[in-house]
Amino acid sequence: MTLAVALDLLADDLAQLEGLLARVCDVEYRVLGGLLEHILSTRGKRVRPLVVLAAGRLFAYRPTTLLPAAAAIELLHTATLVHDDLIDHATARRGRPTLNTLTSGGATVLVGDYLFAQAAAFATATGSIRVVRVCSDVLQTICEGELRQIFSSGDWDQSIADYEAQIAGKTASLFAAAAEIGAILTAAPRSARRRLRAYGHELGMAFQIIDDIFDFTATEEELGKPVGSDLRQGTLTLPALYALRELPAENAITAYLQSSDGTREDLLAEAIQTVRDSPAIARAEQQARQRAACAKRLVAGLPAGPACELLATLAEHAVARRA
Template sequence: MDLLLKLAGQDMRAVDGLIRLHMDSPVPVIPALADHLIAGSAKRLRPLLTIAAARLCGARDDGCLKLAAAVEFIHTATLLHDDVVDSSQLRRGRVAAHLIWGAPASVLVGDFLFARAFELMVDAGSMSALEILARASRVISEGEVLQLTRSHDLDLSQEVYLEIIKAKTAELFAAAAEAGAVSAGAPVDHCRALRKFGQDLGLAFQLIDDALDYSGEAKTLGKNPGDDFREGKVTLPLLLAMSRTASSERDFWVRTIDRREQVDGDLERACELMRETRALDETLALAVRYAESAKAAIADFGPNAWRPAMQDLADFAVMRRA
């Protein structure tokens, strides 16, 4: 994705400036905690997507910059809340904020970042973009609650799993791209195409994350490998492995996922079962299909350096393997 980072370099530096400006507060813990997490994001994929979509659609002004900063604040706020809910130890390669400042401060700073995001959206002056990102914030929350209520559920269907990741992850990718296109005054069909691009990119991204949890390294993930397993979180690799070992390994899955009674060696055993059943291979294959669908969504856009750069981003999403 080097081409995309180069094309968006000046814009993203401006977005970083807006982020720094708007996470300031006279309450010292707010900028300190926010910076701890925000500074750990090197590529800022979601705001990068907002910028790229706007430029692909011909935007020449800076109208998309505030929306891009708002997208990063929404994403960071959800991460702060998620880490408290999941009792996560690492985030973006750093100790999770709630372990340093405590869960109450993490939740409240997340709320602060949501508020800043909406201030930025209002300042951007696009009611349509505001509606897109406000709706996304609601959908993300619904996805997180759905995942929470179905955690440890060994009977979760693949359809419900996809519904969860479509809401909690892919929706912000979709909204980021759509808002960028709207801010550029793009026609409806282009806005829809870029929403489709973002949604499928987000699905591919989450599927790879779920596979990496059983095969990656902390430096790749920005979190500890095996966190999903330890939390009893049901993801596609786990669903596939469980469905293909239901008769022989039912007691293992009930103990480790349903009851979360885990002992040394259980994660290694789960990874072994996933390799034996090709659950990881199938998850990766589905991610590739979504990435190809994302690339196809913008294939009809005219000659423009941003289009191949964005298609490279879809390839990058599925190449993050350890």
């Protein structure tokens, strides 16, 4: 199944999802409504709600609860991006200005908080206390993952396990939650719920590793933000960590991380090129492919049919996509 066919399978659900998200912007205070429209119209790939909707078709299909759940997951994700951009002082996302460049830091925080509250409302609308609990748990896990990343900034001695703990928390946990919520709402047996949660984790790990590779290999136009944004923040992702293990103690990456503001741009370009020229990119790609293959093996044990094929397709897309 191609991704286009997969999306066509869920076209009606996705259209209804967009309707639910549009309703979030329908608020009395027009300033807030405008800020929400800016955020929610900067559309991503909707991969996480796709996982909810696909997992939710494996057994008993209940769109009246699945759609609010998918909206909750997308709003959780969007809220974390709003806060991330403020923390990172990012100026662009998906080719558009970030919210923190359009308004104050305080207002940006509050808009992110508002989105979290809306996510909670949608989770509650499913009528499942278990779904609400999964959403609560995953938000805590995301915060821990982000804090791990913040406090490891500039630490080139961190291990691959440290990196994996960061992305498991900040990214893979939400994919795992999306798959688990779909399983809960489709009345999947316990074994299938565990399998789907593990699938979501592996999918999310693959997805984040590929994103981290793109930060070195894609163009600014493709990324919709400056190349090397992670290194600019002192964040060492898998390609950089792999490269550091092949380089002498004094190298372009550590030189950049230790540099003064006056020389950072030249050193950043050199550090990026150093990673590009090393075997690190290929090693990171291999790691992402292994994660995606594991995700596919996990769904192979689920009931055969279009929903199962769609989940496998999402795993393939995670590593085959372009920035």
